[in-house]
Structures are given as structure tokens and as C-alpha cells.
Amino acid sequence: MRRDAFSRALMREHTLLPSDLVMVAFVIEGEAKREPVPSMPGVDRLSIDELLKLAGECVRLGIPALALFPSPGQGVKTEDAREAWNPDNLMHRATRALKARYPGLGLIGDVALDPYTTHGQDGLIDAHGYVMNEPTVEALVKMSLAQADAGMDVVAPSDMMDGRIGAIRDALEAAGHIHTRILAYSAKYASSFYGPFRDAVGSSANLGKGNKHTYQMDIANSDEALREVELDIAEGADMVMVKPGLPYLDVLRRVKDAFGMPTLVYQVSGEYAMLKAAVQNGWLDEQAVVLETLTAFKRAGADGILTYFAVDAARWLRGE
Numbered sequence: 210m211r212r213d214a215f216s217r218a219l220m221r222e223h224t225l226l227p228s229d230l231v232m233v234a235f236v237i238e239g240e241a242k243r244e245p246v247p248s249m250p251g252v253d254r255l256s257i258d259e260l261l262k263l264a265g266e267c268v269r270l271g272i273p274a275l276a277l278f279p280s281p282g283q284g285v286k287t288e289d290a291r292e293a294w295n296p297d298n299l300m301h302r303a304t305r306a307l308k309a310r311y312p313g314l315g316l317i318g319d320v321a322l323d324p325y326t327t328h329g330q331d332g333l334i335d336a337h338g339y340v341m342n343e344p345t346v347e348a349l350v351k352m353s354l355a356q357a358d359a360g361m362d363v364v365a366p367s368d369m370m371d372g373r374i375g376a377i378r379d380a381l382e383a384a385g386h387i388h389t390r391i392l393a394y395s396a397k398y399a400s401s402f403y404g405p406f407r408d409a410v411g412s413s414a415n416l417g418k419g420n421k422h423t424y425q426m427d428i429a430n431s432d433e434a435l436r437e438v439e440l441d442i443a444e445g446a447d448m449v450m451v452k453p454g455l456p457y458l459d460v461l462r463r464v465k466d467a468f469g470m471p472t473l474v475y476q477v478s479g480e481y482a483m484l485k486a487a488v489q490n491g492w493l494d495e496q497a498v499v500l501e502t503l504t505a506f507k508r509a510g511a512d513g514i515l516t517y518f519a520v521d522a523a524r525w526l527r528g529e
């Protein structure tokens with residue numbers, strides 16, 4: 210069966226398509242600005258006008274959605290992260306601009322406080338630096354409502370607080386945002402693969418030697434991932450996510466098998482950086498190796514894949 214292309218094609222179990230991909234973008238203030246992220250060669254932080262060009266390319270390529278991460282300046286960061294629900298913040302201006310120009314492109318908004326806190330944590334901290342669950346959930350609810358008001362299609366809490374999916378769902382319903390979908394980062398690990406992302410959104414200096422071990426999952430666990438996913442589904446999540454990707458394919462498979470939910474996976478910044486570094490050294494064939502990783506996510510049960518390679522991969526898949 211492996212001898213000829215025709216028989217290989219007939220027994221192929223999974224086919225990667227541009228419609229499986231979600232592009233990830235970092236947004237900055239300004240005009241006609243593209244700021245390279247040094248630890249992510251090929252990824253730029255984009256001002257809103259540049260972001261619109263990227264969105265147009267996603268639409269052309271058949272990429273269904275764009276996940277937005279703001280990289281606001283240090284000037285707006287506070288202890289209480291109040292910029293996160295400012296109706297006119299960078300994220301909301303980007304959302305309105307994108308929805309006006311490309312209404313059919315799905316927009317996924319990150320819901321976590323880390324771009325907006327002076328300490329770089331995803332939540333609000335007490336005097337000892339411990340991230341407090343309940344006050345953080347209140348803040349995340351305000352943030353989700355503000356994003357929905359701006360036109361965000363999907364709010365995606367990436368903070369790992371307990372009970373936030375239910376609280377956000379109730380608040381969205383009460384405010385009449387009955388169509389806003391919730392993508393829960395349900396099994397998000399306290400991974401060392403997020404370093405380049407923290408550079409990109411400008412939170413690494415704020416976080417300093419801090420870590421997120423008191424709320425993100427222990428890398429050694431996978432039964433716990435199932436418990437987290439189960440809670441988020443019960444609280445009203447429409448989609449669940451496993452993150453990071455490649456080192457957690459076992460978790461992805463278990464989650465998909467256990468719940469059969471729309472299950473997304475995030476090929477995170479460190480995975481991107483690792484592949485790019487090898488490619489830039491001429492050690493790996495970029496197109497082959499990137500498509501292999503993305504196909505592996507589908508094989509392991511992913512319905513959708515957030516990846517910084519989405520635009521490149523969609524071009525390759527279309528033979529461009």
C-alpha cells in the first residue's frame with residue numbers, strides 16, 4: 210500500500226487544511242509599524258493597519274480565525290490591570306477595525322491580565338504575590354464583557370483561574386451577548402515553552418523571576434487535565450484547548466477521546482522558536498517539518514490549531 214502515491218492517498222487518515230488553522234498575532238500601538246520579535250524570527254508585532262493586511266491574507270487563504278494578543282506599552286500597566294476593560298484599549302480598537310473590514314473572519318480574544326499588570330501575572334496578586342482566584346475572576350468577567358462589546362467573536366480565557374468559565378458565561382448572557390463563544394484554555398501547563406511569547410507581549414521583564422506554578426498545570430499531570438476540561442465544559446465552554454502542543458499530544462488525545470468536544474491545540478511560541486532555529490541553521494526542512502507537526506496535531510485529535518505558522522502553512526497547502 211505504501212508503494213504508490215495513489216494507494217498512500219487512499220489510506221491516508223488525516224488531511225491538514227487551511228480551515229484547521231488559527232493565525233496568532235501580536236498587536237501594538239502606532240501606524241505602519243512592524244516590530245520583529247527577536248526570539249521568534251519571522252514574527253512581527255503589528256500596528257492595527259498592518260494587522261488588517263494580515264487579516265486580509267488570512268481571509269484569502271481560507272484561515273477561519275485570528276487570535277489576538279495585545280502588546281500594550283509599559284505605560285498602561287497597573288497593579289489592578291484596569292486597562293484590560295478600557296473600552297478604547299488597543300485590543301478593542303483592533304477588534305472594531307478588523308470586524309469592520311473583515312466581518313467573516315473569526316476573532317479570538319485572549320482573556321488574561323498579564324499584558325496589563327505591572328507584575329506580569331495573569332491575575333491580581335495579594336501582598337505575597339499570590340494570584341487570588343476570586344478577584345481575578347471578577348476582573349476577567351469585566352475584560353470578557355468589554356471584548357464582547359467591541360465585537361469579539363470568541364473570548365478565550367487563558368488564565369487558569371477556577372470558575373471563570375461559568376462566571377463569564379453568566380455575565381455574557383446577562384448582557385445579551387448570547388452569540389459570544391468561549392474557548393477555554395482548559396489544560397494549560399506551567400510550561401517553559403512560553404518564553405518568546407512573554408518577550409512578544411512585553412511581560413517577561415515584569416514577571417522577572419516569577420512563575421505561574423500556582424495556577425497553571427503541573428507538566429507531570431494528565432488526569433488533572435481531564436478534570437479541568439470536565440469543569441470547563443460543565444461551566445459552559447464551547448471549545449476547549451490543550452497548550453502547549455507537541456510535548457502534550459498525549460493530553461490532546463485523552464481530552465478528545467474523553468469528551469469529543471471541539472478541541473483546539475496551541476503550538477506555542479517556544480515550539481515555533483525551536484523549529485525556526487533549526488530551520489535557520491539549515492538543520493531541518495521548514496515546510497516539511499512544520500506540516501508534519503501540524504498534521505500530528507490532527508492525528509492526535511485536534512479540530513483546530515493555533516499556530517504562528519498558519520499563514521505560511523496555508524500557502525504551502527495551497528501550493529503557493
Ligand code: PBG
Nearest residue numbers: 321323367402403406477478479
Ligand atoms: C498568558 C498567555 C501565555 C500564552 C498565551 N497566553 C503565556 C503565559 O501563560 O505566560 C503563551 C503563548 C505562546 O507561548 O505562544 N495569558
